[in-house]
Amino acid sequence: MTRNALVVRGGWQGHRPAAATGLFLPFLRDEGFDVTIEEDPEVYADAERMVDVDLIVQSVTMSEIGDDALRGLRTAVEAGTGLAGWHGGIADSYRASADYLQLVGGQFATHPSKHPDETRGDETDNYLDHRIEMTDLGREHEITRGIEDFTLHTEQYWVLHDDLIDVLATTTHPTRPHHPWHRPLTSPAVWTRRWGSGRIFVATPGHSPDILADVSVRTIIERGMLWAARTR
Template identity: 70%
Template sequence: MSARSALIVRGGWEGHHPVEATNLFIPFLESNGFEVSIEDSTAVYADDEVMADIDLIVQSVTMSEISADEAAGLRKAVAAGTGMAGWHGGIADSFRADTGYLQLIGGQFAAHPSKHPDDVVGGVEEDSYLPHVIEISDLGRQHPITAGLDDFSLTTEQYWVLSDDLNDVLATTTHPAQPWQEWHRPHVSPAVWTRQWGSGRVMVATPGHNVEVLENPNVRTIIERGMLWASRTA
């Protein structure tokens, strides 16, 4: 049996450590029979010949830009059966200006609320590190990505995500209504979801701001299972 192919596409804003973060998962992919290739540019998405042979895309590209032909090539590949998986801003805050990409992924980062103003130092990442709970949904308790996991706590960026109802939400997180914030009631945001796109599968996990979060046993389990689940099935 020939090895499956995994393509890691990484770059964009360096604050999410795309090289270190994706390197964390390469041994796992290789131990599960993937031949891993790495690209530091989204130009590969426009190469139909290369993309036709990819079973799984692992993307870590925060913000940045994507050309129309690259975005079209990515959508085409996923619709034809290539799986796609990622975490945090590397997939949920990529290519903000490309509506086709946003539709493919099914969710877009909108904010990570900050601490109480009295606790904000200013200009440091920790200003947005909040203790919060990732709650496994009823669907998630049955899904192979999250089955057997319990709700778990993190202290890191808590993503507020805009999403649609084509997502199968496996876990959520609740943003409380705080007196120093503008919203007037708690807001439940998806934290882990899957999405069918044509013949392809997409998996997104919003935790993963840095390597420390990715090494959390629950987060790492979700991402590793998610990559296997998303990979081409036919």
């Protein structure tokens, strides 16, 4: 049976939402999804349309969302529509909306930078070597089972979160002389969340297409989308 995937992309273009989501369109179609692409989250306000959506893949960094659209998104997920995404496209969306933050369960706070003497004034200032480490749950969960801890050189997200998420992988921000915190901080890097009848999947790696092409990152996102999608 064909399922329906809605790809919603836009917002800040630094995360290359069209190119990033484009990497996963062939996979979704190969998995039997009928894929529709929208460039504006206001599609969530269309209740008649949303009732038939089995999976939302969102890549909308920052931006804003209207009250009706947000209500439509929450209603759809609660009724069983899956919500999946990566990096700022899901964990740094609609910063002004507390109701969106509650739905997703975690929100980007910062990505620490290199030492000031090493910065160049471009996005690579925030590229740090860091480990993505599986939790005990992650080593057993179908999304991350069999994936070993791995290292990335990209933005390392520091996420504010609640305890209703199930954390499959973490990353630890160490102390450095040029940063103001005084002990290492471990932050969720991959998590899931149950919301009503719906499932939510978030991966914080994915700043750029080359990171999304990393075999571990891509495998986690592909499995995460399938896990989140409604099974009819």
